[in-house]
Amino acid sequence: MPRSVPRSLTRSVPRSLTRDPVLAGLLVLTGLVLVGYLTPVGGSWGRLLAFWPIQIALDVVLLAGSYRVVRLPDIPADTRRFWRSMTLAGALLTLSDVVQAAQNLRHITPALLNSGNLQLALIAAGIAGPIWTMLTHPIPGLRREKLRFWLDAGATIIAAAVFIWTLLMPDLDSRGGAGLLLYTASSAAMLVAAFGVVKLTLADNPPFNRGAAITGGLGACLVGVCTIVAPPVEESWTLHLFMVSRLVPCVLLAACARFQEIGLRADAAAGGGTRPARRRHSPLPYVAAIAAQFLMIVLLFRAGLPLQLAGGVIGVTVVIGLVIARQLVTFADVDTLVTEVSRQEQRFRALVRHASDVTLVVDRAGSITYASPALHRVLGLPAETVTGTRLADILHPDDATQLDDVVLRSAADPDRGVPWRARARHSDGGWRWLEIISTNRLDDPSVDGIISNARDITLARDLEQQLRHQASHDQLTGLANRLLFTERLDRIARDPFLGSPPGGDAGPDRLVGMLAIDLNDFKPINDTLGHQAGDTVLMIVAHRLSACAGDTATVARLGGDEFAVILHPTSVAETAALADRVRAAIAEPMHVAGQDLTVSASIGVATGPPNAAEELHEAADAAMYETKRDAKASR
Structure with missing residues (x-):
């Protein structure tokens, strides 16, 4: 059956932006950054001077917001663990920007906007914690479900790494040694972090709500992409755009913790809630496969291909695309079918849960393998307490002798139910008369037992006995x-x-x-x-x-x-x-x-x-x- 996740995932992001003072302030700050850095108002020196205080303030907002989430009562342990790592990340990001700002304030030049090795090391250490908690976050489900999860994750991460290496990585000669290593690691880590956010959001038990996932994932992705594709800031025409590309993602990262706190507090006030679980099949690996195939075509054509080879490459790509499209259609059909089966299962469970009659399934050895919740209403016995016990043990000794005859009669005609009556022990020590219809489904692998539907006829039988006594x-x-x-x-x-x-x-x-x-x-x-x-x-x-x-x-x-x-x-x-x-x-x-x-x-x-x-x-x-x-x- 589909699982459910916190109701805070369904809350409206725009509503939170207008009602919460912190989010409203971040929204106003974003507008000021866009206006101040993308319009020809003021000089570059003033923008450079304001850049690092704004950057550090956003880091502090992320640090404080994450810490506030950790301090909230009654949140799941895995959620608290993730936001504890985000608190540490916020502290290290704040420290990294303070270090870089200290260097920049001594010599206010555009060149100091480029991340230094120490800053890159602190950034990499900061984001390593959330990445590790996301990668080790428990994924519910069976072993095969977890295997599908990691196959999807591996395909998507490898595709992202290929794109970084082939298309988005700047000139390798422009950075050398440790700087190149830290630069590559921090950029790739940001993209992996963004992927982890998206993937866990699609999982059944993410440690963050939808508002935090959208802002945090988008912010991490933008930081990684902007770090990779940004041209040298020594070129004055890109300076303002570079600073915007650094500040806007940080605004999103600062907002994610606030969205999480708002959602958790709203859930606590409303008493919780649920929404339908994620789709059973993620399209991410297929999108990654299509993108990687497209990348291969671009690289091959750049290298210069003969017409014959080009036609073959294009044909293979089209075939792969059609197969992937067909697979996605199949997945959609399977999702529809599974959803309908799940709906029918839920309907059946609801009918059984609220039925007045007791349903029992007894195996070949005479042991109860299933008991419906009505057993508690009829006999005062919780269903789970009788599972595994022999049916004869809850029947009156004089009536339990009928069981062998019921099995033989039901086996002779499996399509017809066998009616019989017996007394069953109640939790109060008394006996209740049951009218039972048993159907032999031992040869049905999905049941593998005798299905017995029983209803309480104690009052009716007492009245019957009373009337019979009066008549005789x-x-x-x-x-x-x-x-x-x-x-x-x-x-x-x-x-x-x-x-x-x-x-x-x-x-x-x-x-x-x-x-x-x-x-x-x-x-x-x-x-x-x-x-x-x-x-x-x-x-x-x-x-x-x-x-x-x-x-x-x-x-x-x-x-x-x-x-x-x-x-x-x-x-x-x-x-x-x-x-x-x-x-x-x-x-x-x-x-x-x-x-x-x-x-x-x-x-x-x-x-x-x-x-x-x-x-x-x-x-x-x-x-x-x-x-x-x-x-x-x-x-």
């Missing part, structure tokens, strides 16, 4: 109602082994026991004590029935004062014993509506094979009514 249970007593009772009978008839313990006798010889229970003389309780008292009696009876039957039996209220119990698997003796316990439990006194009541019940018992469960219910019901008739007859 008696509202008053909480026992199973007639619907659930009938479903249990159907299930037993379809599956005779239902409820059989593992390893036990699970054959059809294990019987189904049925109790049909009806309370005797329940209507008078409602008529004399009221329906609330009757409801209390029903709830007490339901509680006693559940206590007698245990967890393995199904106890149901079929309506009114009619109850039923299903036992499976059981035996005739166990069913009869339960009927005796139930009869005794119901007959125990109960305190209702301020009175002690004794309630009796008529119970019908039937046992038989599971495939006759429905008939057993009818048989138990008939036996219950027969018991009730016998009880009434015996009174």
Whole structure:
């Protein structure tokens, strides 16, 4: 993805010029220099006398401005390192000009405007620091990105050096020994410094903002070019132009530190910001190649070429130019494509980041390789904390057993998602029900995993369970109602082994026991004590029935004062014993509506094979009514 750089790079340079007193003063000074040195007003002696004070003042502005940037709080370490080197450069440049001015003030002549060896040595030492910090400034990116950066830098620097050597270098005999070496080194260093400014500006993390880059790079480039191409100042007609060519670049260099300080302070006040990162491919090496090819043609034609060789050189140059143009077009297309891909990636990331559903990618070993940010909202677990852990470790042990089946089903049809449900551990220690759809993309190299999209259905499932319970249970007593009772009978008839313990006798010889229970003389309780008292009696009876039957039996209220119990698997003796316990439990006194009541019940018992469960219910019901008739007859 493209990176971002400080927002101060986007600030307007003209606005800063009019609002900042230092920049406004430098702008006024530039106007005065142009008027004072390029118009026929005054004599050369006055201009020579003013030159060095102006030069030294500009050096001091650069020194002070760079130092102020270094003292700013909360700036990146690499930025502080660069501007510390600029502070040292400003100090050495000030010292070099003071030395040269001291010599010039003793003998005010145009010849002393030429840099002496000591001044050139101080200048070279001063600019060496910023150049070194630019060359060693960390370039973000992968190894191949850094390799491209240095290849671009090498091509451009070599092209600049070739131009200096062949076209712009003055007569080598005019300077000798150390003077020639220092002269060449300082001129080339200025051009390299200008290149470094441009290159780092195009990088992702420059130690300066755009205003500082423009003024500093342009100033350094002008100093280098003017140093190289300037004619001897002994020629009076070039004296004024020479002084302008020395002062104007120094004004730009002095302004660069001020632009940096303004940008950093504005960023701090605005809370920072970003702009799109640089282009992915720099045109600088291609421009350098075209310029070097043009230089070769000029040199060859100066040497005198036969027509045949000239045509070949021109043809080769045209071919190289077309290839470079085609390459630049390709780069533009690639940039457009990468920008679109990056935009789509950012859109996808935004969708995933703000999605309510959790997205997981699980590898072949069952480990989570990716978790979307929604995991924190759903389970309270930061996505980075689960990466590398097994999916089974965050699922309920009873639900984790589904994973092998999910893998097999998804592998059988990779284009179709496999729906399943599971409980996942929440950071609060509880469990959340998830509805999951898993798609097998193990054979997709870009994914290499099973993609699972999960949403939290805990509340929905709780509501579903609540509604299902209400639909299948008696509202008053909480026992199973007639619907659930009938479903249990159907299930037993379809599956005779239902409820059989593992390893036990699970054959059809294990019987189904049925109790049909009806309370005797329940209507008078409602008529004399009221329906609330009757409801209390029903709830007490339901509680006693559940206590007698245990967890393995199904106890149901079929309506009114009619109850039923299903036992499976059981035996005739166990069913009869339960009927005796139930009869005794119901007959125990109960305190209702301020009175002690004794309630009796008529119970019908039937046992038989599971495939006759429905008939057993009818048989138990008939036996219950027969018991009730016998009880009434015996009174």
